Amino acid sequence: MNFRHVFYALSFPMRRVHGIGAKIYSTFTLTDSAWALTTSREAQTWSRRRILTIQACFQVAWAGSVTIGALGGSFIPESVVGLNFALTAFFLVLCIDMCRNRKNVPVPLVALGCAVVGNLFFSEGMLVAAMILFVTFLLARYVALKMVNRRA
C-alpha cells in the first residue's frame, strides 16, 4: 500500500519545504489528501508555512475523526451502511478539480484503463500495479512526444 508514495515524491513541492525538521514532519504527514492539494501548478511556488499548515490540518482532521469514529461508531445503528463511500466521493471531487485545472481528458481515461487491467490481474495488489502501468504509459508518452517534436 505504501508503495504509492514513490509516485507522490515525484510531484510534491518538497524543495519549498526547507529545514530538516520541517522535511521530516512533511514526509511523515504526506497523506493522499495532502499530496492531492499540494500538487497543482500554483502549489509549486507555495510557501513552506502554507504547505505545512495544510498537512497539519489534515493530520489533526484524520486523527480527530478516527478518534471520534472509534468512540462514536458504536452509536451508528447497524442498519446504516456505506458511510465509507465518503472516501470515494472525496477522491472523485479531487479528481474533478484536477481535471478542471488541466483540461486533458484522454490521460485520466488511460488511468481508468490501467485500474481495470490492474484489477483483472492483481486484485488486492491492483493499486500498485495500476500506478506502475499508468506512470510507465506517461513516461512512454513523454519519450514519444519528444521524438515527434524533434522531427518537426
Added chain:
Amino acid sequence: MPETPYILAAILISAAITWALRAAPFAFVAPMRRSAVLPYLNEYMPPGIMVILVFYTVRNTPLSITPLTVAVAVGLITTAGLHLWRSNATLSVLGGTAAHVILASTLPTWS
C-alpha cells in the same frame, strides 16, 4: 491487556516505519529534480492517480445489477453532478455520501 510500555513501543515503531517509507522516495527523486520529466509528470499524473484511487475504493462492487451497484452508481453520479454544478467540495462529498448511504441502507436485497 498489553502493558503501556509495550503499546508505546508499538506506536513509535510503526510511526518510524511509516515515516521511512514515505521519506525514502524523496531521496531517490532528488537527483531528478532538475529534469524536464518532473513538470511533465506533475501535469499529467495527479488526475490519473485520483481515477485509480476512486476505482480502488469501489473495486469490490459487483458488475451485475444489485442494490450495492445501484448505490455506488448513484453516489458517484450525485457527487460528480453536485461538484460540476456548484464546485463546493463539502457539499459534493456530503451529498454524494448521503445519497449512497440512503440507498445502500434502504434498498431491499434482491437476487
